[in-house]
Amino acid sequence: MDEEFATVGPPSLETLALASRAVEAIVMVSTDPVPDVVLAQVTELPVLTIRAICEELAAGYEDQNRGFELKEIAGGWRYQSHGELAEYVERYVREGQVARLSGAALETLAIIAYKQPISRAQASAIRGVNVDGVLRTLEQRGYVEEVARDPGPGQAILFGTTTMFLERLGLASTKDLPPLGEFVPSAAMVEALEDTLRVEEPPLSEDRSSDGNT
Amino acid sequence: MDEEFATVGPPSLETLALASRAVEAIVMVSTDPVPDVVLAQVTELPVLTIRAICEELAAGYEDQNRGFELKEIAGGWRYQSHGELAEYVERYVREGQVARLSGAALETLAIIAYKQPISRAQASAIRGVNVDGVLRTLEQRGYVEEVARDPGPGQAILFGTTTMFLERLGLASTKDLPPLGEFVPSAAMVEALEDTLRVEEPPLSEDRSSDGNT
């Protein structure tokens, strides 16, 4: 509690309460564990303060006997189901979930299959919605993977389908996917594919202004 | 004995506490909203009990000023960031902004939402313009879809809104749309419009004065 804070002085109670809520919100919606440095950046608080907040939150969930926990895993904080409820989660996974791809997942998979290598941003632009979560599921399942990096600024990850995916569909290679025939990509799609190659910005670098996109 | 108890009498406090944790765990690991029937199935409790549990959890998070909330959206329960933390979440979440719908698309979407199932022709008739292009956009975005065929001759495709539409609006179901009656122009405006488009007094009949309809 009595931490040494940077020159500015200790943050007020209100600041801490707000930061605590912000941490909850961010970790809740993140698909990957969130490093404390990132949380510190977003809340503009010292890393040590963030760590204290996270630990207090985690302890609070444990005290309240929540069904989830906040854990630091693989260099970041994430929510996960509590081990004691594994039995229920397993039952849910086995029985509750419909055993097929959601429409969103199917469409994203189709876009990646036919347009690979393709960046997350391009796939999002074509679908018109953020595909982060869906992409993570597909990656988790081993249907798609990172196949390259965009040579342009930002070096966006480019995704493609896996050999496992091809095997499961009984295809020798992506060339054996049913041809699209006389399909002509719409202007919107062409634009989405072209644009995002340039627009995808490196999250932290600042020199993007030099590389003005036309 | 225990089984009988579970189905006949009210569930014990321990059962409820465990179920509450199970609900938290399951919703936490799900990528899509979890319908209460699924939660009921997994916990082997009546749907009504599950709904009460979810509502209590949601109220608890709110009371505790959590940065996340439990909400019923598009027919299921899901965790989501609290709107008050939007600023922080935005700072963290990459792009993902969904393109805004044009006025034309919005109006067509409103017509479909309130008049579903509705054919392309009927929607065009209401708008006074062809809605083909707009409808295609809405379909692509996943907001509307074919839900049925008109049984009459021609078997026109009938459109309705999707669960993604509900998610975009933050609604549990289409029943939660604000009633269309709220949007019907006020009596004063109707009168004024009528007045503007008035036909001069009819030359013959006197019985027109009170009744505006023929």
Place this chain on the structure above:
Amino acid sequence: MMSFVEQGPLTKPVLSKPALETEPAAPVAGASEVTYKVQTETFEGPFDLLLHLILREEVELYEINLSEIVDAYLVEIEQMDLCDLETATEFLLIAATLVELKVRRLMPVDDEFDLDAELGLWEERDLLLARLLECKTFKDAAKTLDGMMDIAALVVPRRAGLEDRFLDISPDLLAGMTGVKLRRAFLRIASAKPALPSVSLLHVTDIKASVADALEELTSSLPTSGRVSFRALTHGLTDKLEVVVRFLAVLELYKQGYVDIEQPGVFGELTVEWMAGELYADEALDGADLYEG
């Protein structure tokens, strides 16, 4: 004088966005002085335009002169680039109704007025009014939906999904997946082909009168009558949509080169002339099969 500062529909304070359209406009000297600033917005259809014209001086709604609205409407239409036949038809139909209303107000009714025509005009007007109200209703509903989307966009759902430890037991998501299904999904999301210009009859499917029927009638009567005005062709038709259907049938015949259409000027009387001789009447019908079903 009525004022419309309060607008009924937007009763949910949280959801309502500033109702720009209904804010009292800057005071206008008088309705008679309305000048027509050329609007650069695009109007989504004839009702949209008409509503805009009527409501833009909402405070003065009762003072607004129909004739000014009609003039403004015609000005707008003239400036429009109406390449979509269907839309153009809608605009013109409403313009016609408006002009008729205006004429009825300006001109004293002469002795030989036609009661049927008079009743027809009222009916047209009621229909127009009903459709304007419907348009306004959905316009306001759309605004609220937009506001709801804005609010909903403030929250982000959790999509992290299953933890690794549960992956082994989770069901096979590719079960039943085939290349063909994948292709279908891809085409669904990616194939937004621009609409080809065509005479679409979508908005007439709901009524009994079909273009095929109208074509049949026209091809049986036109070859013998030679030149005839469109007004005469639609004489006795009470339903506006029937007139539209008749109009579209004429256009179809024109497109196929069976008739010629003459119009002395904007909104002038249309004259239809059969050009193909009697022998080809049946062919014209055959060519119209694209409207079936």
